[in-house]
Amino acid sequence: MSAACRRFLSVLALASAMVLMLAPGANAHAALVGVDPEEGAQLDAMPEQVTFTFSEDMREPAFASVVVDGRPVSLPAGDPTIDGADVIVDLAGVTTEGRDWTVSYRVVSADGHTVEGSTNFTIPSADVNDEPIASAEDEGSGSIWSSPWLWVAAVVVLAVLALLLVRGRRAPSSNDAA
Numbered sequence: 588m589s590a591a592c593r594r595f596l597s598v599l600a601l602a603s604a605m606v607l608m609l610a611p612g613a614n615a616h617a618a619l620v621g622v623d624p625e626e627g628a629q630l631d632a633m634p635e636q637v638t639f640t641f642s643e644d645m646r647e648p649a650f651a652s653v654v655v656d657g658r659p660v661s662l663p664a665g666d667p668t669i670d671g672a673d674v675i676v677d678l679a680g681v682t683t684e685g686r687d688w689t690v691s692y693r694v695v696s697a698d699g700h701t702v703e704g705s706t707n708f709t710i711p712s713a714d715v716n717d718e719p720i721a722s723a724e725d726e727g728s729g730s731i732w733s734s735p736w737l738w739v740a741a742v743v744v745l746a747v748l749a750l751l752l753v754r755g756r757r758a759p760s761s762n763d764a765a
């Protein structure tokens with residue numbers, strides 16, 4: 588391996604380490620301070636929206652997913668809207684009946700870090716959701732690289748490949764032993 592190549596790999600490893608240090612979860616920044624309806628609420632009917640309130644302003648992109656009785660449900664209203672520190676998941680157009688609701692979010696905070704989590708509420712009087720699994724086509728396939736996590740994953744994969752390459756070169760081959 589040439590010196591230039593080795594230098595490139597160490598720069599890559601350093602860059603990977605920096606990305607990991609900056610990655611979400613490394614430090615606590617934007618914290619979820621409230622959810623409406625509140626976590627664990629028992630409701631008579633589906634709420635019009637679910638609002639996640641954070642400790643600082645949030646920004647796009649924001650994504651949400653809804654699982655009802657273990658089945659993913661599509662959101663006709665699309666991605667959540669952001670209003671300052673509020674991330675609002677609009678349930679308009681959701682016709683699914685169901686008892687056990689989990690609403691998950693993934694959003695970027697003002698400092699650029701991704702935060703994600705979920706809340707759960709139940710509608711005990713509702714029928715159990717037995718509708719077919721929602722198709723994945725409303726997942727916004729065109730914007731897959733807008734997720735910072737995918738970039739982090741890509742850098743990690745590159746770093747591992749670089750490491751394997753370096754170790755492979757260092758390992759004594761059978762020719763050396765002779």
Ligand SMILES: [Cu+2]
Pocket residue numbers: 614615616617696698699700
């Ligand atoms: Cu942060």
